[in-house]
Amino acid sequence: MAATVNPDLKKERENSSFDPNKITSFLYGGPEIVKKKRELESLALNDPDYQHEDLNFMSQEQQYETFLKKTLLMVTKVRELKIDVADRHFYRSAVIGTNPDPLGLHVGMFLPTLYGQASQEQKDKWLKMAENFAIIGTYAQTEMGHGTFLRGLETTATYDPTTQEFVINTPTITAYKWWPGGLGKTSNYCVLMAQLYIHGKSYGPHPFMVQIRSLQDHKPLPGVTVGDIGPKFGYGSVDNGFLAFNNVRIPRENMLMKYSKVEPDGTYVKPPSTKLAYGTMVQVRANIVVNSGRVLAKAVTIATRYSCVRRQSEMKPGHPEPQVLDYVTQQYKLFPYLAAAYAFWLTGQTMMSVYTTSSNQISKGDISALPELHALSAGLKALSSWVANVGMEECRMACGGHGYSHASGLPRLYANMTPGATYEGENTVMMLQTARYLMKSYNQSLQGEKLAGSVAYLSGVQPVPAAGRTRNMLDLGVLCDAYRHRAARLVHEAAVQLRNERQAGKDQPDAWNAASVDLVKAAMAHSQYFVVKNFAERLTDSTLDSSISDVLTRLCQLHALHGLVTNSGDFLEDGYLTGTDVRQARRHINALMAKLRPDAVALVDAFDFPDGILNSVLGRYDGNVYEHLLEWAKASPLNKTDVHQSYHKYLKPFLEDNRAKL
């Protein structure tokens, strides 16, 4: 940290009501973990081998090359340093930041697929090479014309019993594999999802292990067309690629055969259950929820610190320009996302721990908990990534002009994180998956079944209370009740809408489509209820120090109240809340923001992002924003010369010509 901290930020830290370390400890799971985290981060951030020019000064090609170098180095160092598997993510996130890297899919999808879907013999053959990075793989599923809908994939793997091989083909342009990270230039292997054909019959998509580049010279193998898909919004550090096959033959043993199998003669053996794959999905989605909380936390950290350093306008004639964070409109932009960052962070943790608990059951073959977990994780993934998207941009715009500069770190953060709304399940599709489970549960409850878990509340919709009742809108119990009522009502309304469409003569798919806007609304309300309730429940942790439980309670109240006033129509429509309640809620929000104002910097400090991870001139811990903005600009590419070459090429002749004509 710099020697001198900006005096405004210093004062903020002196005036906060609590020690941010206590919240850091709460967020990361205890002081020991925080200690480990800080050690590993500092090890990575102070390692000169990882230093390079600002990524924002580089072309896409330079970014890729820099990240390839850095990631390979990291693999080697993690091995040398013998960093524990559970702690690696701390080291990794300090090296990589929020940038995707060329080995991301090797680690995140290629290896896990081998673990999960390869037979023992296959593991023996490939796992050691893959784990030791003697080969580098990616996971090639999405095609140019096919994303969400797995059964729509066109790539074919046709079994040839005469040679006991599969013949891989890309029959159309829309069948090109498209997007896999690390495919463009890096990988020499992939797990390929392709339609299995045996004796002219289709058996649906299956995974195959396919070598795509030579281990000698890295050239594409015969019949393989592979390349980079070109520049994207963010993601410059990774080579997302395309891939096509022309009669490429692979041995029968290259189909991953832990579940489905193809015998030498072409006999197909079915997998025992298709629901097992849900487990991984739940985990990946829980990760997205945690991550949504984290990126939101980063954006809010940057915007909040900068809003204390930045002074603007004249609130009172003759007075100095106030800190931007003293404007209530600025608080109203940032504090709800500060609260949402905490809310999703805690939601993600809960999902992880629920998953861990149930994965025990699952490994014993009891998959009864999976459908609910799967439905819940779909909605929470969508909700959290949507809110993070909007919130990151709100934070950027709250930084005024400098928010548009890459020096702020915010454009890159957004561009790298916004794909979360699409990958691992497009958000609207996710919400409709949740809705499908809600409809099923609702119908079961109508038939007298007792519901459990996150949908238990659907069993009994509360009646609208009698008029004239007054509520304390700060009471978390009252707020949870309101969210529960709203969710239950919207589930009920969507079900009615669905029934009406059926009764009007539509078949089930058309009725579902016609009601889908209401279904998404219901799933959203259900997911929001879960987040609010979970936040409130986490505050009952008896180990929480009162100084931090007070401030966390305010954040929870703000989160719930802000969602309530933003969607007030949902609560007012059936008279559950009154206009007076909603007005009261708005007044409480103002009062809460005033109370949170002095703690805002401590609340973002508590996220504990070192400067090297935040990567933002505006969000610096020491608040010395302006000096570093100038320094950064001076280092940027166009300032390498005083007079740019384009002057001599274009501007000089133009000006001279115009002067001559005067």
Place this chain on the structure above:
Amino acid sequence: MAATVNPDLKKERENSSFDPNKITSFLYGGPEIVKKKRELESLALNDPDYQHEDLNFMSQEQQYETFLKKTLLMVTKVRELKIDVADRHFYRSAVIGTNPDPLGLHVGMFLPTLYGQASQEQKDKWLKMAENFAIIGTYAQTEMGHGTFLRGLETTATYDPTTQEFVINTPTITAYKWWPGGLGKTSNYCVLMAQLYIHGKSYGPHPFMVQIRSLQDHKPLPGVTVGDIGPKFGYGSVDNGFLAFNNVRIPRENMLMKYSKVEPDGTYVKPPSTKLAYGTMVQVRANIVVNSGRVLAKAVTIATRYSCVRRQSEMKPGHPEPQVLDYVTQQYKLFPYLAAAYAFWLTGQTMMSVYTTSSNQISKGDISALPELHALSAGLKALSSWVANVGMEECRMACGGHGYSHASGLPRLYANMTPGATYEGENTVMMLQTARYLMKSYNQSLQGEKLAGSVAYLSGVQPVPAAGRTRNMLDLGVLCDAYRHRAARLVHEAAVQLRNERQAGKDQPDAWNAASVDLVKAAMAHSQYFVVKNFAERLTDSTLDSSISDVLTRLCQLHALHGLVTNSGDFLEDGYLTGTDVRQARRHINALMAKLRPDAVALVDAFDFPDGILNSVLGRYDGNVYEHLLEWAKASPLNKTDVHQSYHKYLKPFLEDNRAKL
């Protein structure tokens, strides 16, 4: 246009209920203008001199150089082709697209400031040079630490009567000029806004004509520090710059003296009125509203066409994958922004024509219309640029994975347009300016004054109708009434809130700050009411063909109803609308979307963006998306070699080392 149009798009066009040319004509102001527009666009788009590699494949430096070359060429060609001043924007937008260029501020701010604020002698001296691009200027106002608040500027111009010069200084780092377009590398002059000091007394910010680079060799003049501010979110094609002065002396005659003057002895002569500058602001903001409509129209064009080409999932078992636009959730993402694009396009036109009418009055010295116009334009600028921001991203995400590719054109469109929420008045500040006028008007009406123009409705807030009344929520009169009631009520509520804060003991500035969230809400409601009412009024144009007035009416209804259900709490809170009304509104939206579905492609075709302006593989008129996506990717930088150089540098030794260790 390509020989073969994608069959899905072809069918869409065959099935639409109207001829898109009729709407094109309505949007652009008649068939003659459309003809001119198309001629000029095609002239520019077919000119081989303007061709270059895709901007997305270039570094920031290459983008700047390309645009400098292109813009200088355009200046020369416009002169040679003798294109009429009124038509130039058609030619210009075909050459430049939505990318800012290095001469943008010369044309958009430097020249207009000379016209508006230079005295006749000053015009004689500089205007010919500037108009003929013998010098290139920018407008340097914003400083690193000072944006919105003009009086906070720190750059000083101190008058020295002994030499009759101003001495220009940048006293602190926050006083660095920051952001002006064309400043970084291109301009040799600028209009500088600096605090005028005479005999130790401050007279506030004034404009000065300052040379910053040598006309001989383009080097910064002595005492001048100038450079580029570094890479940004979008805006790669322009050299936004920084600028600092160390005792730079300029002659007394370089202060722009049409209004304020400094006599040789240092006597300061005040300007006659400060409100005159409002006129330009109104015009600039009306432009932003038009432009918000246009960029939204571009994004919706891309997403709508692609949603007809793209097929996904299986709505009914065994059926082919449906066009994505057949999903009601997809319609619910796109159609409200299609409607908003029309709404803002028409709002911007109305603002322009109101401004033209009143500028006549203004030029005669009657500035009575200005405050209202100014307040209205502030709110509409903020509303339209906010909605465009959110809408562009909604359209991008509605394109699934391919929306993230720069091939879609959507990331660049967004990054280039999102600064509109900040420049020319930060949106929240804008809304509060509108609110200030609303509060003033409201108080005048309380004191019995009759209000006119856009705030006339504040004179009489309608009572909440008796319960049990049923409404036809498709009736545009009913919808306008509802928006008016909501705006009037929220203005009233904000005024009450302001009064309560005062009565609770806060001084005026603190009370204003405390009520600011409600004030923004009121200004937003006021602006939305104007947009809805204007849309409805434009439909009463008797020259409108019934085939297009039907479809435009549907868009207007959708626009009004979507805003209503999204903000339903505002209408329900005081019981003005009932739950039944809101439910009815939602059903109407579904029905309207179904009716608009067959006309969607024709409605975006009517915006009449040629492919060369849309710059989107996904939005191509011929719908041949996938072939061109592959072609675009193959041309991208990382595919220049099959095996990238980084393989030899990093990957090969890494893999060999790992293999050796197995």
